Amino acid sequence: MNAEQRAVFQGIVYYYRENQVLCRYQATLKEAVDPALLQQALDAARPLAEYYFCHVVWEKREARLEPNTAPCRVRQGSTQPKIPEETNDYLFSLGYEGNTVYLDWFHFLADGRGGAPFFTLLLKLYCNLRSNAGFVCEALASDPPYDVEQLLARYPESQVANDMQKDVLQIHEGTPHFQRLRLDRQSLVDLAQKEGVKPFSALMGLTCQAAQRYLEKNDLVYSYAADTRAALGVPHALYNCIASFQLSLQLEPQARLHSFAKRLDHEIRESLTPECRLFRMAEQMGWVYQVFRQKAALKIKKRVFQMGEYISGFPADFWVSYIGSPLLPHSPELEAYLTDFQTWVLPDGASLAMEVTSLHGVLTCCIENKVDKPGYLEALRDVMEQEGIRVLEAVHIS
Incomplete structure (x- = not known):
């Protein structure tokens, strides 16, 4: 398995599930959300969080992640969208209603610990624009995908056949x-x-x-x-x-x-x-x-x-x-x-x-x-x- 395949493999289990698993983080702020500033924060996050601004490309039976250059729009309302069908093929959605900001994402993309840095970055960027908060916003770097074949070779006893x-x-x-x-x-x-x-x-x-x-x-x-x-x-x-x-x-x-x-x-x-x-x-x-x-x-x-x-x-x-x-x-x-x-x-x-x-x-x-x-x-x-x-x-x- 090459590095590109490993990058997709880490979350592929969520394409095999019977039902799509979507995750939601929602943060309530002290003031009503300004949608224009939230859109600016989302746009500013793109060069700092490239991993999240990707889409899945399927060729025959193989899949890979590629940068998504389509517009990424902030959504109004609390209804969770269908991802990626209603999100311009992005694997996440940023929305708002009243004082609350919503980050929804397909579990294929990240778990809770993987979603947290992105949402934290988005909130910091928004607070900088809305309240001149002065947060330092650094690019999010990810470690390379771990080698699953190496992991399985280390623990061969973990692969005992299922008991029918x-x-x-x-x-x-x-x-x-x-x-x-x-x-x-x-x-x-x-x-x-x-x-x-x-x-x-x-x-x-x-x-x-x-x-x-x-x-x-x-x-x-x-x-x-x-x-x-x-x-x-x-x-x-x-x-x-x-x-x-x-x-x-x-x-x-x-x-x-x-x-x-x-x-x-x-x-x-x-x-x-x-x-x-x-x-x-x-x-x-x-x-x-x-x-x-x-x-x-x-x-x-x-x-x-x-x-x-x-x-x-x-x-x-x-x-x-x-x-x-x-x-x-x-x-x-x-x-x-x-x-x-x-x-x-x-x-x-x-x-x-x-x-x-x-x-x-x-x-x-x-x-x-x-x-x-x-x-x-x-x-x-x-x-x-x-x-x-x-x-x-x-x-x-x-």
């Missing part, structure tokens, strides 16, 4: 409902210290408790995203570098956090060592690589990939992605211009999905729920309050 007799978790596929939960960050940190676990482990444990009550099951399969850039030796990569871990948890009925927190924390910590991250990356990208190498039309590759992924037991009851600060590089000065930040990603291979960002001491949990029954947000709120977490907001959006 394996029970596959059945997940819900109803119409997604959108909900939002806001938590006091310090109360989560205090709970984690009390239990002797990582704050993320405490959050995952609370989410497991809520899922147990809501899904009415004591044996859960949960998933979470882990950034593998450092482990892969590409700390500045803009493309996808996310490994998804699936772990199982058996709970006693009406379990309280203290009864399983350390067990959960131990398993999560073990999975997040650099070696485990690399092994998991090899494990999940091996099947992608096999499909990628096939000399077949894209629609055939999609069918093969989806069958293999299903048999491998990929689905989970829920997944949690903890982004933390949504600004990269972290910029307290830029945070001063923001009043809110949310991020939304459709559940991919799970019944429930939760994206968590941290701003001004508040954790904002954006939830997409494909289960056709009410009560999840209420279960989450009740669990949080029962365990001493201060809930600032719990709202149904749609």
Whole structure:
């Protein structure tokens, strides 16, 4: 595989998914957005962020990224566009409504850590124009694509054939409902210290408790995203570098956090060592690589990939992605211009999905729920309050 093929391969899995996965970052500013200045900021970003201003060119069965010279326009309104059909073939869209700026992108282009530098740059450029903020805006450089063949050769045991007799978790596929939960960050940190676990482990444990009550099951399969850039030796990569871990948890009925927190924390910590991250990356990208190498039309590759992924037991009851600060590089000065930040990603291979960002001491949990029954947000709120977490907001959006 040459360098050009590797550049496409890093995100090709999202062309094999049954449904397109679009990501959304939205930042609310202190003043109404000036669309002309936002367009100027977008135009100014082009020479500083060339990776994002590309499109995918298909020739027969092969794809490559090329610069897109078509006009790139700011959109008005909060409706998420179809990408790239409604975006002049760009793999992202910048929009606004009222005080809020939206960045939507096709997951093929980047994960959350890859989308953050671009959105941070756009916000800095806009604040410079709108408020004479004086932010330094440097070009975004990406590390070269990692060598997947080298990774697979390092971990050949990761490519064990799928067990055709394996029970596959059945997940819900109803119409997604959108909900939002806001938590006091310090109360989560205090709970984690009390239990002797990582704050993320405490959050995952609370989410497991809520899922147990809501899904009415004591044996859960949960998933979470882990950034593998450092482990892969590409700390500045803009493309996808996310490994998804699936772990199982058996709970006693009406379990309280203290009864399983350390067990959960131990398993999560073990999975997040650099070696485990690399092994998991090899494990999940091996099947992608096999499909990628096939000399077949894209629609055939999609069918093969989806069958293999299903048999491998990929689905989970829920997944949690903890982004933390949504600004990269972290910029307290830029945070001063923001009043809110949310991020939304459709559940991919799970019944429930939760994206968590941290701003001004508040954790904002954006939830997409494909289960056709009410009560999840209420279960989450009740669990949080029962365990001493201060809930600032719990709202149904749609």
